[in-house]
Protein backbone atom coordinates (compact mmCIF):
# COMPACT_ATOMS: atom_id res chain seq x y z
CA UNK A 1 0.00 0.00 0.00
CA UNK A 2 1.29 3.50 -0.84
CA UNK A 3 0.97 6.46 1.53
CA UNK A 4 0.02 8.54 -1.50
CA UNK A 5 -0.70 6.72 -4.78
CA UNK A 6 0.06 8.99 -7.74
CA UNK A 7 0.02 6.13 -10.25
CA UNK A 8 -3.70 5.43 -9.80
CA UNK A 9 -4.56 9.01 -10.71
CA UNK A 10 -2.18 9.02 -13.66
CA UNK A 11 -3.78 5.95 -15.16
CA UNK A 12 -7.16 7.76 -15.22
CA UNK A 13 -5.92 10.82 -17.12
CA UNK A 14 -2.93 9.32 -18.95
CA UNK A 15 -4.25 9.83 -22.48
CA UNK A 16 -5.13 13.47 -21.84
CA UNK A 17 -1.77 14.14 -20.19
CA UNK A 18 0.06 12.51 -23.10
CA UNK A 19 -1.87 14.70 -25.53
CA UNK A 20 -1.04 17.84 -23.54
CA UNK A 21 2.66 16.94 -23.39
CA UNK A 22 2.74 16.27 -27.14
CA UNK A 23 1.14 19.62 -27.75
CA UNK A 24 3.82 21.44 -25.72
CA UNK A 25 6.52 19.51 -27.61
CA UNK A 26 5.04 20.59 -30.91
CA UNK A 27 4.68 24.32 -30.12
CA UNK A 28 8.00 24.36 -28.25
CA UNK A 29 7.24 27.31 -25.94
CA UNK A 30 8.75 25.66 -22.88
CA UNK A 31 8.96 28.87 -20.88
CA UNK A 32 5.74 30.87 -20.27
CA UNK A 33 3.92 28.99 -23.04
CA UNK A 34 0.16 29.35 -23.66
CA UNK A 35 -0.65 26.61 -21.09
CA UNK A 36 0.80 28.80 -18.32
CA UNK A 37 -1.59 31.66 -19.09
CA UNK A 38 -4.54 29.28 -19.56
CA UNK A 39 -3.80 27.68 -16.19
CA UNK A 40 -3.50 31.04 -14.40
CA UNK A 41 -6.89 32.10 -15.72
CA UNK A 42 -8.53 28.82 -14.72
CA UNK A 43 -6.95 28.82 -11.25
CA UNK A 44 -8.00 32.43 -10.59
CA UNK A 45 -11.57 31.50 -11.59
CA UNK A 46 -11.47 28.39 -9.45
CA UNK A 47 -10.38 30.28 -6.36
CA UNK A 48 -12.58 33.30 -7.13
CA UNK A 49 -9.87 35.99 -7.16
CA UNK A 50 -8.76 38.43 -9.86
CA UNK A 51 -5.13 37.40 -10.27
CA UNK A 52 -3.19 34.15 -10.27
CA UNK A 53 0.58 34.20 -10.75
CA UNK A 54 1.97 30.72 -11.27
CA UNK A 55 5.51 30.09 -10.08
CA UNK A 56 8.20 27.48 -9.61
CA UNK A 57 7.28 26.14 -6.14
CA UNK A 58 5.18 26.74 -3.06
CA UNK A 59 8.29 28.18 -1.42
CA UNK A 60 8.66 30.81 -4.16
CA UNK A 61 4.91 31.46 -3.89
CA UNK A 62 5.60 32.52 -0.28
CA UNK A 63 8.85 34.34 -1.02
CA UNK A 64 7.63 36.51 -3.91
CA UNK A 65 4.77 38.25 -2.00
CA UNK A 66 7.10 39.01 0.94
CA UNK A 67 9.64 40.48 -1.51
CA UNK A 68 6.86 42.53 -3.11
CA UNK A 69 5.99 43.94 0.32
CA UNK A 70 9.68 44.81 0.91
CA UNK A 71 9.89 42.65 4.03
CA UNK A 72 13.47 42.73 5.31
CA UNK A 73 15.81 43.30 8.26
CA UNK A 74 14.08 44.89 11.26
CA UNK A 75 10.68 43.45 10.28
CA UNK A 76 8.80 40.71 12.10
CA UNK A 77 6.55 38.16 10.43
CA UNK A 78 4.25 36.06 12.61
CA UNK A 79 3.49 32.42 11.86
CA UNK A 80 2.85 29.02 13.41
CA UNK A 81 5.67 26.79 14.64
CA UNK A 82 3.69 23.71 13.54
CA UNK A 83 4.25 23.73 9.78
CA UNK A 84 6.74 22.79 7.07
CA UNK A 85 10.05 24.66 7.18
CA UNK A 86 9.29 26.61 3.98
CA UNK A 87 6.69 28.79 5.73
CA UNK A 88 9.31 30.39 7.98
CA UNK A 89 12.37 29.85 5.80
CA UNK A 90 11.27 32.57 3.36
CA UNK A 91 11.10 35.08 6.24
CA UNK A 92 14.69 34.28 7.22
CA UNK A 93 15.86 34.42 3.60
CA UNK A 94 14.79 38.06 3.49
CA UNK A 95 16.60 38.91 6.74
CA UNK A 96 13.40 39.43 8.71
CA UNK A 97 12.61 37.78 12.07
CA UNK A 98 10.00 35.07 12.57
CA UNK A 99 7.82 35.43 15.65
CA UNK A 100 5.89 32.26 16.32
CA UNK A 101 2.41 32.02 17.84
CA UNK A 102 1.10 28.74 19.27
CA UNK A 103 -1.66 26.61 17.73
CA UNK A 104 -5.08 25.32 18.70
CA UNK A 105 -4.98 21.84 20.24
CA UNK A 106 -8.21 21.09 18.35
CA UNK A 107 -7.33 21.94 14.72
CA UNK A 108 -3.52 22.44 14.95
CA UNK A 109 -3.87 25.77 13.12
CA UNK A 110 -2.54 29.07 14.49
CA UNK A 111 -4.55 30.32 17.46
CA UNK A 112 -5.57 33.94 16.79
CA UNK A 113 -5.57 34.68 20.53
CA UNK A 114 -1.81 34.05 20.56
CA UNK A 115 -1.18 36.61 17.80
CA UNK A 116 -1.48 39.72 20.02
CA UNK A 117 1.25 38.33 22.29
CA UNK A 118 3.46 37.75 19.24
CA UNK A 119 2.92 41.34 18.09
CA UNK A 120 3.91 42.64 21.54
CA UNK A 121 6.99 40.42 21.63
CA UNK A 122 8.07 41.70 18.22
CA UNK A 123 7.80 45.29 19.45
CA UNK A 124 9.70 44.49 22.66
CA UNK A 125 12.50 43.13 20.47
CA UNK A 126 12.56 46.40 18.56
CA UNK A 127 11.06 44.85 15.42
CA UNK A 128 8.27 46.15 13.21
CA UNK A 129 5.43 43.60 12.93
CA UNK A 130 4.61 43.64 9.21
CA UNK A 131 2.88 40.41 8.22
CA UNK A 132 1.31 37.17 9.33
CA UNK A 133 1.43 33.82 7.53
CA UNK A 134 -1.41 31.56 8.68
CA UNK A 135 -1.10 27.98 7.38
CA UNK A 136 -4.02 25.83 6.22
CA UNK A 137 -2.55 22.76 7.88
CA UNK A 138 -3.43 19.28 6.60
CA UNK A 139 -5.98 20.94 4.25
CA UNK A 140 -8.02 22.84 6.84
CA UNK A 141 -8.13 26.63 6.35
CA UNK A 142 -6.99 28.70 9.33
CA UNK A 143 -9.46 30.91 11.25
CA UNK A 144 -9.32 33.89 8.88
CA UNK A 145 -12.25 35.93 10.26
CA UNK A 146 -10.49 36.37 13.60
CA UNK A 147 -7.02 36.65 12.05
CA UNK A 148 -8.25 39.46 9.79
CA UNK A 149 -9.67 41.43 12.73
CA UNK A 150 -6.26 41.40 14.43
CA UNK A 151 -4.40 42.08 11.18
CA UNK A 152 -6.63 45.08 10.39
CA UNK A 153 -6.12 46.56 13.86
CA UNK A 154 -2.35 46.18 13.62
CA UNK A 155 -1.87 46.92 9.94
CA UNK A 156 -0.50 43.46 9.20
CA UNK A 157 -0.32 41.98 5.72
CA UNK A 158 -1.91 38.49 5.60
CA UNK A 159 -0.19 35.87 3.43
CA UNK A 160 -2.24 32.66 3.42
CA UNK A 161 -0.07 29.54 3.16
CA UNK A 162 -2.50 27.33 1.26
CA UNK A 163 0.19 24.85 0.15
CA UNK A 164 -1.81 22.08 1.80
CA UNK A 165 -5.18 23.82 1.86
CA UNK A 166 -5.92 24.20 -1.85
CA UNK A 167 -9.42 22.81 -2.38
CA UNK A 168 -10.52 23.67 1.18
CA UNK A 169 -13.23 26.24 1.97
CA UNK A 170 -14.82 28.36 4.67
CA UNK A 171 -18.48 29.26 4.17
CA UNK A 172 -18.23 28.72 0.41
CA UNK A 173 -15.02 30.78 0.03
CA UNK A 174 -12.12 28.79 -1.38
CA UNK A 175 -8.68 28.50 0.19
CA UNK A 176 -6.42 30.80 -1.79
CA UNK A 177 -8.92 33.65 -1.40
CA UNK A 178 -8.14 34.44 2.24
CA UNK A 179 -5.68 37.12 3.22
CA UNK A 180 -4.22 39.84 1.04
CA UNK A 181 -2.25 37.27 -0.93
CA UNK A 182 -2.27 33.45 -0.85
CA UNK A 183 0.38 30.93 -1.84
CA UNK A 184 -0.09 27.33 -2.87
CA UNK A 185 2.17 24.44 -3.85
CA UNK A 186 1.84 21.91 -6.66
CA UNK A 187 4.44 19.55 -5.17
CA UNK A 188 3.33 16.08 -6.39
CA UNK A 189 1.97 14.95 -3.00
CA UNK A 190 -0.20 18.05 -2.52
CA UNK A 191 -3.99 17.87 -3.13
CA UNK A 192 -3.41 19.49 -6.55
CA UNK A 193 0.06 18.33 -7.54
CA UNK A 194 2.06 18.42 -10.77
CA UNK A 195 4.87 16.11 -11.93
CA UNK A 196 7.69 18.17 -10.46
CA UNK A 197 7.87 21.43 -8.54
CA UNK A 198 5.31 24.18 -8.99
CA UNK A 199 3.25 26.76 -7.14
CA UNK A 200 0.88 29.68 -7.50
CA UNK A 201 0.10 33.04 -5.90
CA UNK A 202 -3.42 34.51 -5.66
CA UNK A 203 -4.56 38.07 -5.00
CA UNK A 204 -7.22 40.66 -5.81
CA UNK A 205 -4.64 43.46 -5.64
CA UNK A 206 -3.73 44.39 -9.23
CA UNK A 207 -0.80 46.61 -8.31
CA UNK A 208 0.79 43.95 -6.12
CA UNK A 209 0.10 41.31 -8.81
CA UNK A 210 2.15 43.34 -11.31
CA UNK A 211 5.04 43.70 -8.87
CA UNK A 212 4.95 39.94 -8.14
CA UNK A 213 4.94 39.14 -11.89
CA UNK A 214 8.02 41.31 -12.25
CA UNK A 215 9.77 39.63 -9.29
CA UNK A 216 8.97 36.21 -10.78
CA UNK A 217 11.13 37.08 -13.80
CA UNK A 218 14.25 38.80 -12.41
CA UNK A 219 12.51 42.08 -11.60
CA UNK A 220 11.89 42.75 -15.28
CA UNK A 221 9.62 45.44 -16.72
CA UNK A 222 7.61 45.33 -19.95
CA UNK A 223 11.05 45.27 -21.57
CA UNK A 224 12.62 41.96 -20.55
CA UNK A 225 16.11 43.46 -20.36
CA UNK A 226 15.07 46.55 -18.40
CA UNK A 227 15.24 45.35 -14.78
CA UNK A 228 13.54 47.65 -12.29
CA UNK A 229 13.86 45.65 -9.07
CA UNK A 230 15.63 42.57 -7.67
CA UNK A 231 13.75 39.40 -8.50
CA UNK A 232 14.26 35.68 -9.00
CA UNK A 233 13.81 33.04 -11.68
CA UNK A 234 10.48 31.81 -10.35
CA UNK A 235 8.48 30.70 -13.39
CA UNK A 236 6.32 27.58 -13.67
CA UNK A 237 7.38 25.25 -16.54
CA UNK A 238 4.97 25.02 -19.46
CA UNK A 239 4.98 21.21 -19.12
CA UNK A 240 3.85 21.44 -15.51
CA UNK A 241 1.11 23.90 -16.45
CA UNK A 242 -0.08 21.50 -19.18
CA UNK A 243 -0.27 18.65 -16.66
CA UNK A 244 -2.04 20.81 -14.08
CA UNK A 245 -4.70 21.80 -16.63
CA UNK A 246 -5.76 18.16 -16.88
CA UNK A 247 -5.48 17.57 -13.14
CA UNK A 248 -7.65 20.61 -12.40
CA UNK A 249 -10.46 19.03 -14.46
CA UNK A 250 -10.76 16.14 -12.01
CA UNK A 251 -9.81 18.09 -8.88
CA UNK A 252 -13.31 18.72 -7.45
CA UNK A 253 -14.13 15.04 -7.83
CA UNK A 254 -10.88 14.15 -6.06
CA UNK A 255 -11.66 16.50 -3.17
CA UNK A 256 -15.06 14.80 -2.87
CA UNK A 257 -13.39 11.36 -2.84
CA UNK A 258 -10.89 12.49 -0.18
CA UNK A 259 -13.76 13.75 1.99
CA UNK A 260 -15.65 10.48 1.58
CA UNK A 261 -12.60 8.49 2.70
CA UNK A 262 -11.97 10.87 5.62
CA UNK A 263 -15.63 10.55 6.72
CA UNK A 264 -15.36 6.76 6.52
CA UNK A 265 -12.19 6.82 8.62
CA UNK A 266 -13.80 9.15 11.17
CA UNK A 267 -16.91 7.01 11.43
CA UNK A 268 -15.11 3.71 11.79
CA UNK A 269 -11.89 4.37 13.69
CA UNK A 270 -12.82 3.38 17.22
CA UNK A 271 -9.53 3.49 19.10
CA UNK A 272 -8.65 6.18 21.64
CA UNK A 273 -6.79 8.19 19.02
CA UNK A 274 -8.11 11.72 18.42
CA UNK A 275 -9.48 12.23 14.90
CA UNK A 276 -9.36 15.46 12.84
CA UNK A 277 -11.77 18.20 13.90
CA UNK A 278 -13.35 20.08 10.99
CA UNK A 279 -15.27 23.11 12.33
CA UNK A 280 -18.80 23.81 11.14
CA UNK A 281 -18.91 25.41 7.65
CA UNK A 282 -15.25 24.52 7.00
CA UNK A 283 -14.19 22.12 4.23
CA UNK A 284 -10.81 20.40 4.44
CA UNK A 285 -9.02 19.26 1.30
CA UNK A 286 -7.55 16.49 3.48
CA UNK A 287 -3.98 16.88 2.32
CA UNK A 288 -3.40 14.62 5.34
CA UNK A 289 -5.60 12.59 7.66
CA UNK A 290 -3.81 12.83 11.01
CA UNK A 291 -4.46 11.03 14.26
CA UNK A 292 -3.33 12.11 17.72
CA UNK A 293 -2.20 9.52 20.26
CA UNK A 294 -2.22 10.08 24.03
CA UNK A 295 1.56 9.92 24.28
CA UNK A 296 4.73 9.67 22.27
CA UNK A 297 5.05 6.03 23.29
CA UNK A 298 1.52 5.17 22.16
CA UNK A 299 2.08 6.94 18.81
CA UNK A 300 5.35 5.12 18.14
CA UNK A 301 3.87 1.75 19.12
CA UNK A 302 0.91 2.30 16.79
CA UNK A 303 3.17 3.22 13.89
CA UNK A 304 5.32 0.12 14.41
CA UNK A 305 2.20 -2.06 14.52
CA UNK A 306 0.78 -0.48 11.34
CA UNK A 307 4.12 -1.01 9.59
CA UNK A 308 4.01 -4.69 10.56
CA UNK A 309 0.66 -4.84 8.74
CA UNK A 310 2.22 -3.16 5.69
CA UNK A 311 0.40 0.14 6.31
CA UNK A 312 2.63 3.20 5.81
CA UNK A 313 2.39 6.20 8.15
CA UNK A 314 4.21 9.53 8.37
CA UNK A 315 4.80 12.14 11.06
CA UNK A 316 3.94 15.73 10.18
CA UNK A 317 5.73 17.32 12.04
CA UNK A 318 8.25 15.64 14.33
CA UNK A 319 9.88 18.84 15.53
CA UNK A 320 8.19 22.25 15.65
CA UNK A 321 10.07 24.98 13.82
CA UNK A 322 11.12 26.97 16.92
CA UNK A 323 13.19 23.95 18.02
CA UNK A 324 14.86 23.40 14.63
CA UNK A 325 18.59 24.12 14.52
CA UNK A 326 18.06 26.32 11.46
CA UNK A 327 16.19 28.79 13.69
CA UNK A 328 18.64 28.76 16.63
CA UNK A 329 19.33 32.44 16.09
CA UNK A 330 15.73 33.25 17.06
CA UNK A 331 16.55 32.10 20.63
CA UNK A 332 13.47 30.02 21.28
CA UNK A 333 13.55 27.09 23.66
CA UNK A 334 11.56 24.06 24.84
CA UNK A 335 8.18 24.97 26.41
CA UNK A 336 7.86 28.22 24.44
CA UNK A 337 4.98 26.72 22.41
CA UNK A 338 3.67 23.87 24.56
CA UNK A 339 0.74 22.94 22.35
CA UNK A 340 2.80 22.65 19.16
CA UNK A 341 5.42 20.66 21.10
CA UNK A 342 2.91 18.27 22.60
CA UNK A 343 1.11 17.68 19.27
CA UNK A 344 4.46 17.01 17.53
CA UNK A 345 5.14 14.30 20.08
CA UNK A 346 1.96 12.34 19.50
CA UNK A 347 0.65 12.98 15.97
CA UNK A 348 0.92 10.78 12.89
CA UNK A 349 -0.79 10.56 9.50
CA UNK A 350 -2.30 7.55 7.76
CA UNK A 351 -2.63 6.94 4.00
CA UNK A 352 -4.84 9.51 2.26
CA UNK A 353 -5.43 9.96 -1.47
CA UNK A 354 -8.57 9.87 -3.61
CA UNK A 355 -8.00 6.35 -4.96
CA UNK A 356 -7.73 4.31 -1.75
CA UNK A 357 -10.03 1.34 -2.26
CA UNK A 358 -12.69 0.44 0.30
CA UNK A 359 -10.71 -2.73 0.95
CA UNK A 360 -7.57 -0.70 1.75
CA UNK A 361 -9.57 1.68 3.95
CA UNK A 362 -11.00 -1.28 5.89
CA UNK A 363 -7.52 -2.77 6.34
CA UNK A 364 -6.22 0.54 7.71
CA UNK A 365 -9.20 0.99 10.04
CA UNK A 366 -9.00 -2.63 11.24
CA UNK A 367 -5.29 -2.32 12.06
CA UNK A 368 -5.82 0.96 13.93
CA UNK A 369 -8.72 -0.48 15.91
CA UNK A 370 -6.61 -3.46 17.04
CA UNK A 371 -5.56 -2.31 20.50
Ligand SMILES: Cc1ncc(COP(=O)(O)O)c(C=O)c1O
Nearest residue numbers: 057058059084086087163185187
Ligand atom coordinates in the same frame (compact mmCIF):
# COMPACT_ATOMS: atom_id res chain seq x y z
C1 LIG B 1 2.70 24.38 4.63
C2 LIG B 1 3.65 24.38 3.48
N1 LIG B 1 4.17 25.55 3.06
C3 LIG B 1 5.01 25.61 2.01
C4 LIG B 1 5.40 24.48 1.32
C5 LIG B 1 6.42 24.60 0.22
O1 LIG B 1 5.98 24.15 -1.00
P1 LIG B 1 7.04 23.60 -2.09
O2 LIG B 1 7.51 22.28 -1.62
O3 LIG B 1 6.22 23.53 -3.34
O4 LIG B 1 8.12 24.62 -2.20
C6 LIG B 1 4.87 23.24 1.70
C7 LIG B 1 5.21 22.01 0.95
O5 LIG B 1 5.74 21.05 1.35
C8 LIG B 1 3.98 23.18 2.81
O6 LIG B 1 3.47 22.01 3.24
